[in-house]
Amino acid sequence: xxxxxxxxxxxxxxxxxxxxxxxxxxxxxxxxxxxxxxxxxxxxxxxxxxxxxxxxxxxxxxxxxxxxxxxxxxxxxxxxxxxxxxxxxxxxxxxxxxxxxxxxxxxxxxxxxxxxxxxxx
Amino acid sequence: xxxxxxxxxxxxxxxxxxxxxxxxxxxxxxxxxxxxxxxxxxxxxxxxxxxxxxxxxxxxxxxxxxxxxxxxxxxxxxxxxxxxxxxxxxxxxxxxxxxxxxxxxxxxxxxxx
Numbered sequence: 001x002x003x004x005x006x007x008x009x010x011x012x013x014x015x016x017x018x019x020x021x022x023x024x025x026x027x028x029x030x031x032x033x034x035x036x037x038x039x040x041x042x043x044x045x046x047x048x049x050x051x052x053x054x055x056x057x058x059x060x061x062x063x064x065x066x067x068x069x070x071x072x073x074x075x076x077x078x079x080x081x082x083x084x085x086x087x088x089x090x091x092x093x094x095x096x097x098x099x100x101x102x103x104x105x106x107x108x109x110x111x112x113x114x115x116x117x118x119x120x121x
Numbered sequence: 122x123x124x125x126x127x128x129x130x131x132x133x134x135x136x137x138x139x140x141x142x143x144x145x146x147x148x149x150x151x152x153x154x155x156x157x158x159x160x161x162x163x164x165x166x167x168x169x170x171x172x173x174x175x176x177x178x179x180x181x182x183x184x185x186x187x188x189x190x191x192x193x194x195x196x197x198x199x200x201x202x203x204x205x206x207x208x209x210x211x212x213x214x215x216x217x218x219x220x221x222x223x224x225x226x227x228x229x230x231x232x233x234x
Contacts, residue, residue, distance in 0.1 A: 045214055047223040059221045095170055106218040107161045111170035
């Protein structure tokens with residue numbers, strides 16, 4: 001059974017940093033691209049970042065470029081999101097999501113339960 | 122970037138009736154390489170993460186009831202839910218996966234009338 005378990009969320013002041021983790025199990029982690037998707041309270045979904053399966057390529061939504069860094073440890077089956085210079089508008093539930101892969105590419109077939117990040121003074 | 126616009130923002134449908142949700146892309150999602158539309162639909166129930174329903178605009182994910190169907194091509198797409206059930210109350214999102222950045226529609230809230 002595929003499982004994605006996020007952790008690392010919490011309350012942080014504007015300008016602060018936080019590191020999210022997503023522990024994956026039930027599938028061969030290294031064979032899949034992995035994503036972070038966020039949802040501000042009461043709002044819609046926003047894709048944040050992807051780490052492609054080829055081992056090195058990453059991409060980000062413009063609003064987090066230069067502040068967030070996605071990484072992965074295939075030996076630990078874990079995806080990370082380092083978030084620096086956090087802003088109030090980064091407040092959201094952050095979901096880890098697996099890309100379906102193959103020709104379907106970035107269709108998110110499995111999601112974690114999410115971890116809440118609150119940026120407030 | 123692709124802008125995805127859903128309509129309506131919310132709708133209320135009676136049990137057993139049909140619900141129709143529309144999604145419009147600012148640019149065509151039909152690939153000339155494989156003649157497929159890079160459009161997917163998700164369902165999100167309160168307090169839960171999204172769940173994949175449909176991809177390639179009309180391919181149902183395994184385990185999704187056949188009362189859910191997707192249609193459309195190019196820039197205009199539709200999610201249809203036939204014989205609405207109480208458990209279908211949720212927010213529905215479309216998303217393109219044509220290229221990066223991936224973007225979602227704003228969501229459509231479906232309620233029971």
